[in-house]
Amino acid sequence: MTQLAEEAPQRTLRVARTRRYLMCPPTHFDVVYSINPWMDPGKPVDGALARLQWDGLLRAFRALGHQVEFIEPLPGYPDMVFAANGATVINGRVLSARFRHEERVAEGPAYLEWFRARGYQTREAVFVNEGEGDYLHAGRYLLAGTGFRTDIRSHREAEKFFGMPVAGLRLVDPRFYHLDTALAVLDRDQIMYYPGAFSRESQGVLRVLYPDAIIANEADAEVFGLNAVSDGRHVLLPPAATHLMGELRERGYEPIGVELSELLKSGGSAKCCTLELRAARS
Numbered sequence: 001m002t003q004l005a006e007e008a009p010q011r012t013l014r015v016a017r018t019r020r021y022l023m024c025p026p027t028h029f030d031v032v033y034s035i036n037p038w039m040d041p042g043k044p045v046d047g048a049l050a051r052l053q054w055d056g057l058l059r060a061f062r063a064l065g066h067q068v069e070f071i072e073p074l075p076g077y078p079d080m081v082f083a084a085n086g087a088t089v090i091n092g093r094v095l096s097a098r099f100r101h102e103e104r105v106a107e108g109p110a111y112l113e114w115f116r117a118r119g120y121q122t123r124e125a126v127f128v129n130e131g132e133g134d135y136l137h138a139g140r141y142l143l144a145g146t147g148f149r150t151d152i153r154s155h156r157e158a159e160k161f162f163g164m165p166v167a168g169l170r171l172v173d174p175r176f177y178h179l180d181t182a183l184a185v186l187d188r189d190q191i192m193y194y195p196g197a198f199s200r201e202s203q204g205v206l207r208v209l210y211p212d213a214i215i216a217n218e219a220d221a222e223v224f225g226l227n228a229v230s231d232g233r234h235v236l237l238p239p240a241a242t243h244l245m246g247e248l249r250e251r252g253y254e255p256i257g258v259e260l261s262e263l264l265k266s267g268g269s270a271k272c273c274t275l276e277l278r279a280a281r282s
């Protein structure tokens with residue numbers, strides 16, 4: 001072996017898997033109420049720019065070969081663009097969302113109807129849960145957030161409905177009010193996360209389950225770098241998450257910066273706009 005070959009860093013070859021996503025156009029997107037620390041109704045939102053940025057995310061998915069389906073946005077529901085909150089879909093089974101705040105309650109039935117009309121096996125949730133905002137499918141486990149939005153009793157409901165073990169994680173920093181603002185699944189058994197968003201006990205759980213995880217710093221988390229969408233190789237995330245991008249490259253992933261600054265005014269970014277439709281395993 002030559003000297004050069006010995007010194008070359010070991011990079012794992014990451015393999016992308018084609019995905020199906022559901023998105024909701026930001027036709028009625030705005031910030032007119034405040035239900036998280038990022039939302040300031042006094043701060044103007046540029047609707048045209050939000051649309052351009054959302055179109056950029058859609059183009060990026062299509063350029064990578066992913067399929068995208070759409071749900072019709074409801075007037076009067078400015079946060080409906082955050083499709084990840086609309087449900088949780090695993091193995092063709094759909095657990096509906098049941099929103100915590102009155103301002104978003106009607107989105108749950110709207111998303112549920114979309115799935116019913118397409119023949120998915122659905123369950124209308126009994127307990128408050130905000131879909132993939134707090135439920136992330138990572139290999140053998142369903143990672144489940146609680147603390148701000150999703151009711152901890154929903155974790156048992158999800159465990160029974162999906163028939164897979166749930167690892168409950170407690171969020172403690174109001175800036176990171178959904179699990180997907182603090183943790184992203186990169187591949188079956190690999191995640192990246194910001195430890196400071198979790199209780200000490202949950203940090204311990206994450207260390208045990210994912211000893212190889214990429215650890216984000218506070219600056220990464222503050223620009224919503226963890227609100228990322230991965231297909232196993234390409235990782236779409238805000239371009240401002242520069243440290244995280246370097247870490248991803250080191251591990252063989254291809255980070256792709258997608259600017260969604262207007263959506264961030266409501267506390268969301270790439271992952272929030274994207275609900276993965278996981279088909280039934282054959």
Ligand SMILES: CN(C)C(=N)NCCC[C@H](N)C(=O)O
Nearest residue numbers: 082084085133178266268272
């Ligand atoms: C990543 N996901 C799905 C989210 N974090 N969703 C963004 C929701 C933003 C909304 N204003 C709210 O506070 O509910």
